Each structure stands twice: as structure tokens, then as C-alpha cells.
Amino acid sequence: MENVQYAEELVREFLVFRGFTNTLQAYEAELSTEIGRNFEVDKILDLVFSVYIPKYQLDRLLSIFSFLKQCFTSPADTVLYTSLLKLEQSVLRYYVVNALKSGRQEKVVEFFSASGSYLMQKREDWIAWFAIPYIKNPSLDPQFRMYFSKEWSDTLVLSFRNFLSGIFNGTRIPALLKISTEKNMIKCLKSDIKQLNNKLSELQALLEVKEVELSLLRRSGNSIDSGHKNLLKITTFGSSVDGQAFSGVYEESSTSSIQGVDSHTLSSVKSRDEKLCDSSRMSNAENEQILVSEEDFPEVKVDFQETFLGHNSSISSCRFSASGSNIASSSTDGTVRIWTYDSSTPSSKNATIYCGAEVSALSWECRSDRLLLIGTANGGIKAWNADAKRVVCDLSTSKDFPSVLDLKCSPVDPVFVSAAASRRHGSTIFDRTGFASLTVWHMKTWKPLTVLPLGEDPPAITSLCFNHNGKILAASATDGMIHMFDMSAGLQITGWPAHDSPVSSVLFGPAETSIFSLGSDGKIFEWSLHNQGQIIWSRDCSRFCNPESFNKRMHEVALDSNGKRLLATSGLVRAPVYQVQGHERGLRTLPHTAPITSVDWHPTRPIYVTGSEDHSVRVTSIL
Numbered sequence: 001m002e003n004v005q006y007a008e009e010l011v012r013e014f015l016v017f018r019g020f021t022n023t024l025q026a027y028e029a030e031l032s033t034e035i036g037r038n039f040e041v042d043k044i045l046d047l048v049f050s051v052y053i054p055k056y057q058l059d060r061l062l063s064i065f066s067f068l069k070q071c072f073t074s075p076a077d078t079v080l081y082t083s084l085l086k087l088e089q090s091v092l093r094y095y096v097v098n099a100l101k102s103g104r105q106e107k108v109v110e111f112f113s114a115s116g117s118y119l120m121q122k123r124e125d126w127i128a129w130f131a132i133p134y135i136k137n138p139s140l141d142p143q144f145r146m147y148f149s150k151e152w153s154d155t156l157v158l159s160f161r162n163f164l165s166g167i168f169n170g171t172r173i174p175a176l177l178k179i180s181t182e183k184n185m186i187k188c189l190k191s192d193i194k195q196l197n198n199k200l201s202e203l204q205a206l207l208e209v210k211e212v213e214l215s216l217l218r219r220s221g222n223s224i225d226s227g228h229k230n231l232l233k234i235t236t237f238g239s240s241v242d243g244q245a246f247s248g249v250y251e252e253s254s255t256s257s258i259q260g261v262d263s264h265t266l267s268s269v270k271s272r273d274e275k276l277c278d279s280s281r282m283s284n285a286e287n288e289q290i291l292v293s294e295e296d297f298p299e300v301k302v303d304f305q306e307t308f309l310g311h312n313s314s315i316s317s318c319r320f321s322a323s324g325s326n327i328a329s330s331s332t333d334g335t336v337r338i339w340t341y342d343s344s345t346p347s348s349k350n351a352t353i354y355c356g357a358e359v360s361a362l363s364w365e366c367r368s369d370r371l372l373l374i375g376t377a378n379g380g381i382k383a384w385n386a387d388a389k390r391v392v393c394d395l396s397t398s399k400d401f402p403s404v405l406d407l408k409c410s411p412v413d414p415v416f417v418s419a420a421a422s423r424r425h426g427s428t429i430f431d432r433t434g435f436a437s438l439t440v441w442h443m444k445t446w447k448p449l450t451v452l453p454l455g456e457d458p459p460a461i462t463s464l465c466f467n468h469n470g471k472i473l474a475a476s477a478t479d480g481m482i483h484m485f486d487m488s489a490g491l492q493i494t495g496w497p498a499h500d501s502p503v504s505s506v507l508f509g510p511a512e513t514s515i516f517s518l519g520s521d522g523k524i525f526e527w528s529l530h531n532q533g534q535i536i537w538s539r540d541c542s543r544f545c546n547p548e549s550f551n552k553r554m555h556e557v558a559l560d561s562n563g564k565r566l567l568a569t570s571g572l573v574r575a576p577v578y579q580v581q582g583h584e585r586g587l588r589t590l591p592h593t594a595p596i597t598s599v600d601w602h603p604t605r606p607i608y609v610t611g612s613e614d615h616s617v618r619v620t621s622i623l
Contacts, residue, residue: 006179006183007179008031010179011027012024012027012028015027041161041164041165042161044064044164045157045160045161045164047064048061048064048091048160049094049157052064053091053094053095053098054098056095056099056104056107058095058110058111058114058115061091061092061095062115065084065088065091068084068167069081069084070347070348080167083163084163087159087160087163089122089125089126090156090159091156091160092111092115092119093129093147094147094153094156095111096108096111096129096132097144097147097148097153099111100132100133100138100139101139101148105133108132108133109133112129112130112133116130128143132144297576297585297586297587297588298585298587298588299587299588299589299590300577300587300588300589300590300620300622301622301623302590302620302621302622302623303621303622303623304620304621305590305618305619305620305621306341306618306619307616307617307618308327308329308337308339308341308616308617308618308619309615309616310329310337310339310352310617311329311331311333311335311337311615311616311617312331312333312335312615313331313332313333313335313615314331314332314594314597314612314613314615315329315330315331315597315598315611315612315613315615315616315617316330316331316332316358316359316360316553316597316598316611317329317330317359317360317361317362317598317611318330318362318598318599318600318609318610318611318617319362319363319364319600319609320364320600320601320602320603320609321364321369321372322364322365322366322367322368322369322603323368323369323603324602324603324604324605324607325340325342325345325369326338326339326340326345326349326369326386327339327340327341327609327617327619328362328364328372329362329598329609329611329617330355330359330362330374331359331615332358332359333358334354334355334356334357334358334359334376335352335353335354335355335359336352336353336355336359336362336372336374336384337351337352337353338350338351338352338353338372338384338386341619349369349386349387349389351384351386351389353374353382353384353391355374355376355380355382356376356378356380357376357377357378357380358376358377358378359374359375359376359377360375360376360377360403360404360405360406361373361374361375361404361405361406361407362374362375362407363375363407363408363409363416364409365409365443366409366410366411366412367411369386370385370386370387371383371384371385371386371392371409371443372384372386373407373409373416374407375404375405375406375407375418376404377403377404378402378403379396379397379398379399379401379402379403379404379420380394380395380396380404381394381395381396381397381404381407381418381441382394382395383395383443383446393446395441395446397418397420397437397439398420398437400422400437401420401421401422401435401436401437402420402422402423403420403421403422403423403433404418404419404420405419405420405421405433405460405461405462405463405554406418406419406461406462406463406464407419407464408464408465408466408473409443409466410466410470410487411466411468411469411470412469412470413470413487414442414443414444415440415441415442415443415449415470415487416440416441416443417438417439417440417441417452417464417473418438418439418441419436419437419438419460419461419462419463419464419475420436420437420439421433421434421435421436421437421460421461422434422435422460427551428520428550428551429550429551429552429553429554430460430462430478430502430504430520430550430554433460433462433478434460435457435458435459435460436454436458436459436460436461436477437451437454438451438452438454438461438475438485439451439452440452440487440490450490452473452485452490452491452492453490453491453492454483454492458477459477459478459479459481460477460478461475461476461477461483462476462477462478462502462503462504462505462554463475463476463503463504463505463506463507463554463556464506465506465507465508465515466487466508467508467512468508468512470487471486471487471488472484472485472486472487472493473485473487474506474507474508474515475506476498476503476504476505476506476517477502477503478502478503479502480497480498480499480500480501480502480503480519481495481496481497481498481503482495482496482498482503482506482515482517482527483495494532496527496532496533498517498519498525498527499517499519499520499521499523499525500519500521501519501520501521502519502520502550503517503518503519503520504518504519504520504550504554504555504556505517505518505554505555505556505557506518507557507558507559509526509559509563510559510561510562510563511563512529513528513529513530514526514527514528514529514536515527515529516557516559516566518541518545518555518556518557518568520545520547520550520555521542521547522540522541522542522543522544522545522546522547523538523539523540523541523542524538524539524540524541524557524566524568524578525537525538526538526580526581536581537580537581539566539578539586541568541576541578543572544568544569544570544571544572544574544575544576545568545569545570545571546571548571549570549571549595553597555568555569555570556568556569556598556599557569557599558599558600558601558608559580559601560601560602560606560608561601561602561603561604561605563580564579564580564581565577565578565579565580565601565606566578566580567589567599567601567608567610568599569595569596569597569598569599570595570596571595572595572596573591573592573593573594573595573596573612574588574589574590574591574592574596575588575589575596575599575610576588576589577589577608589608589610589620590618590620592610592612592613592614592616592618593612593614593616594612594613594614595612595613596610596611596612597611597612597613598610598611599611605621606621606622606623607619607620607621607622608620608622
């Protein structure tokens with residue numbers, strides 16, 4: 001009961017926050033009764049047989065069965081899943097029969113037009129039904145007579161009631177009711193973490209004490225060595241005064257005794273000193289040359305890794321959603337997949353989208369996981385609603401700029417920017433892109449608002465990035481320039497030549513006092529925005545982003561949420577992870593079996609995603 005009350009408060013808080021006052025009043029009214037304490041079978045039956053079917057709301061009818069399949073059954077539960085499929089078939093037949101009884105043949109034709117492909121998956125069950133709109137009196141036809149009888153419809157309602165009662169009275173708990181339990185679990189885990197941190201602090205303090213004691217012991221050992229040496233000198237001096245024979249015997253005896261007792265100590269001290277000298281020399285060498293060879297980069301330390309194998313061709317892009325719970329990945333065959341990597345995350349948004357052309361850009365809406373923008377190589381821009389699982393808008397760039405190179409949603413305003421380019425012949429991907437067009441689109445009306453000025457015959461724009469409040473847009477170009485736009489005024493405010501070659505990727509630094517760029521020469525620069533043209537940090541990743549790999553695609557870089565690690569795509573099976581603004585060595589990702597074509601970081605956690613030409617997408621959490 002405590003979980004139910006907590007869930008009710010969450011719903012009430014959400015309705016107040018969103019301003020759904022009418023819904024809140026209805027919600028409060030129903031809470032005052034016993035309705036809503038559990039799943040209400042009668043209400044669902046009324047919804048199906050008194051609303052959706054009589055009012056011909058086919059999409060909502062199908063969504064109920066989709067919900068039941070996802071939440072209450074699975075293909076692994078053969079009996080339950082088979083029963084639900086049979087019920088769905090009977091309810092859809094009842095939908096057709098009800099339309100025919102009401103004289104609405106056009107609704108029957110509309111039903112088969114909308115659901116024909118789905119029904120043909122069960123060809124043997126439905127093939128005869130495709131003729132029913134054209135039969136003069138189907139209620140008299142021996143094949144369909146039974147479905148027009150009252151006995152059959154009553155039996156259907158009863159069967160549906162029994163099925164729903166069976167699954168609702170089982171162990172299924174709504175996800176919202178699990179929040180309280182998960183909250184308590186998180187609280188316990190935080191308490192455990194706090195205790196472990198305290199224990200770690202105690203162990204670190206103990207380690208420091210032991211290190212001090214060890215240092216004192218080493219000093220004492222050095223003092224003993226020094227005392228032995230002084231004793232040897234004094235003894236030798238005394239023996240030489242008393243006489244040569246005695247001196248020789250005493251010196252030999254003393255020396256052999258000292259060697260027997262302390263030879264191991266002396267050799268250990270010598271060995272340690274040599275190692276310290278070597279370590280000092282190595283440290284100096286690293287300070288003098290921060291950039292070590294990428295071949296020497298160690299592998300990342302992995303917490304977990306998940307591999308997604310749902311594509312049939314090379315990956316062109318992969319992006320985390322705004323919350324990081326969902327991933328959108330695309331391949332060169334024009335397929336986009338939305339999926340989750342965590343089994344505890346609901347898979348309700350999972351989908352496959354067929355675009356009909358190579359997908360060149362993906363961009364999630366920045367404020368939620370609801371909308372995904374998809375850009376294609378033939379100038380198409382699709383807006384996919386992940387909640388409704390459908391394309392809500394299908395746009396096209398102008399015929400003069402038929403290739404979409406990048407898309408970016410504003411983090412604040414309901415707008416997005418598309419970078420499109422004309423086409424021409426060439427050996428590299430940059431040679432094949434012509435002039436540029438930057439268009440700002442409204443995400444409510446799905447119409448263009450303005451075209452950002454780039455001058456006459458501007459080189460193609462390859463990459464876009466907004467700052468945190470969406471007021472500034474950075475754009476990189478094939479002529480090596482970085483352009484900065486004021487989105488409020490719709491004007492270019494500055495720009496500078498960043499590379500001697502095309503720039504393939506650009507993004508703002510974490511504090512937005514700098515901007516990163518990757519050129520086709522394999523150079524990565526971090527540019528100061530306070531002192532324009534000043535390079536703060538740089539790396540040469542030409543071994544990974546070699547010029548030959550730009551023949552097929554553009555490379556890209558991604559920053560983690562803290563802005564301390566920069567991940568780049570690679571023409572090799574591993575990708576580099578550079579430590580930004582530090583002297584630490586870089587890291588290498590675990591290998592794919594082919595070059596890495598796309599990368600992205602989780603918005604809040606140390607998790608990155610990599611897509612590859614081997615058709616796989618991998619999610620890796622690092623320590």
C-alpha cells in the first residue's frame with residue numbers, strides 16, 4: 001500500500017507540474033473511489049468493445065494488444081503468447097464484422113489497407129477475409145456465418161475477460177509501483193557506498209603510516225651501512241700502526257665478515273638506487289615529450305560491455321538519447337534501430353526504421369527521448385516519434401543541396417539546424433561535397449525559419465554544434481574554417497581558419513571557453529574562444545584518422561560529460577581515448593573486427609558507444 005500511495009503522489013506531482021488540471025481533477029475523483037486500485041478488467045473491455053470498435057479507432061485497438069504483448073507476455077511463454085495472438089485475431093475479426101453489420105464497408109476496406117501487411121504474416125488465417133468486403137451477404141456465407149452470431153461475440157467477450165483476469169491477477173506489478181522499492185534500494189546502496197568509502201579512507205590512512213615506517217626502516221638500514229664502512233676504515237688504520245702482519249690478518253677477517261653480513265644489503269641499496277635513477281630519467285623523458293606513440297596506449301579498463309548485432313551493413317552513426325537510456329544507430333543500407341543496452345531499462349521505444357537511402361546523420365531532441373531526427377544522403381529529413389513509434393514529419397532539402405551532412409537540435413528552443421551540400425565528382429568524401437546550405441527548421445510547424453548566411457558559393461559544412469543555451473552555433477567546413485553564428489540574429493559573428501585541410505568534426509568544450517576540431521590531416525586542436533586563433537591543446541591522431549580513411553567517410557570526435565576524455569573514430573579496429581588538458585597517456589578501446597565509424601559518450605556516465613564497419617555497435621562502461 002505504501003508503494004501505491006507513493007506512486008499516486010508522483011502522478012499527482014507530474015500532473016501539477018505539466019498543468020494538466022482537467023486530468024488532475026478526473027484523477028482525484030477516481031482516487032476517491034475504489035476504481036484504480038488494481039487493473040480494471042471491465043474498464044478495458046468497455047474500452048475495446050464500446051469505444052474502439054464502434055468508433056473504428058483501429059490504431060488504438062492495435063496499441064492495446066501491442067501493450068499486452070510487451071508487458072504481460074513474451075514469446076518464451078508459449079501458451080500465454082499463443083492465447084493472446086488468437087484473441088487479437090478474433091477481436092480484429094469482430095471489428096470487421098461490426099463494420100459490416102453497420103453498413104460501413106469503407107471501414108472494412110480501410111482496415112485491410114492499413115493492416116494488410118501485418119495480417120499477411122498469418123496468411124492462412126486471413127487470406128479468405130480479404131474478400132469479405134465484396135461478398136453481398138457475408139452473414140449467409142457458410143465460411144463467415146458463425147462470426148455474425150451473438151453466441152460467437154458473447155464467447156469472445158467472455159474469453160477476453162478470462163484472459164485479462166488471469167494475467168492481471170498474476171504477479172505482474174506496474175513499473176510505477178516499483179519506484180518506491182528502487183528508491184529504498186538506492187538509499188541502501190548509498191549507505192553501503194558511504195561505509196565502504198569510510199573503510200577505504202581508514203585503509204589509506206593505515207597505508208600512509210606503513211609507508212612512513214618503511215621509510216624510517218630504510219633510513220636505519222642506510223645508517224647501519226655507513227657505520228660498517230666507518231668501522232672498517234678505523235680498524236684498518238689501527239692495524240697499520242700495530243704491525244703489517246696483524247693488520248693484514250685483521251683487515252682480511254673484518255672485510256670478510258662485513259661482506260658476509262651486509263653484501264645483500266649493499267647490493268639491494270645499489271639496485272634500488274639504479275631503479276630510482278632509471279625511473280627519474282623516464283619521468284623526465286615523459287615530461288619532455290607528452291605525446292607518446294598510440295601503439296603504447298594501454299587498453300581501457302572495462303566495467304561492462306554490450307554488443308548490438310541488429311544491423312546488416314556498416315554503421316554510419318550511433319547516438320545516445322538525452323537521458324542516455326536509449327541508443328539510435330544507423331547503417332549504410334538505410335536502416336535505423338532504436339534500442340537499449342540495459343536490461344532494466346524499458347524497451348518500449350525499441351524500433352526499426354527503414355529510410356530508403358543511406359543515413360548520414362542522427363540527432364536526438366535535447367530535452368527528452370521523444371523525437372529522433374534522421375538525415376539521409378538523398379536530402380531527406382525524417383522526424384521519428386519514439387513514443388508513438390511513427391514518422392511525424394518527412395522533410396526534404398532543396399534540390400540544389402541533396403545531401404544532408406549533419407543535423408543538430410537546439411538544447412533550449414524547438415528548432416534544429418540542417419547542414420546540406422550539393423554533389424560533385426571526387427575521390428574523397430570531401431571532394432564529393434560541393435557548396436553548403438545551413439537551414440534552421442521549427443520543430444512544431446516543421447517548416448524552415450531561415451537560412452544562415454555563408455557567403456557566395458560557400459564550401460560544404462561538415463559538422464554542427466550548439467552551445468549550452470542554444471544561442472551560438474559552431475560549424476566546420478571543408479575549406480578548414482570554423483564559423484560561429486548568433487542564432488538570435490541569424491548572422492555569422494566570427495570565424496577563423498582552423499586547419500590546412502577540411503574539418504570533419506567540431507564541438508564545444510565543457511566550460512564552453514574553447515572548441516575542439518578534427519581535421520582530415522588527423523590533427524585535433526582545442527581552440528580558445530577568449531583568444532581567437534590560440535591553440536590550448538592538441539594531439540596528432542593521424543595513425544587512427546589517416547587520410548586514406550577519409551575516402552569513405554568523415555571522422556568524428558566526442559567528449560565525455562566531464563570534458564576530460566576525448567574519443568575519436570578510427571580507420572583501425574581500435575579507437576583512441578585522449579586525456580584532455582593533462583599529461584596522462586591516452587587509452588585504446590577494446591577492438592572491433594573492422595574500422596570504427598562512429599562514436600558518442602553517455603550524457604552523464606563514463607560510458608561510450610562505438611559503431612563499426614563490422615556491422616556491430618558496442619556500449620562500453622569504463623572504470
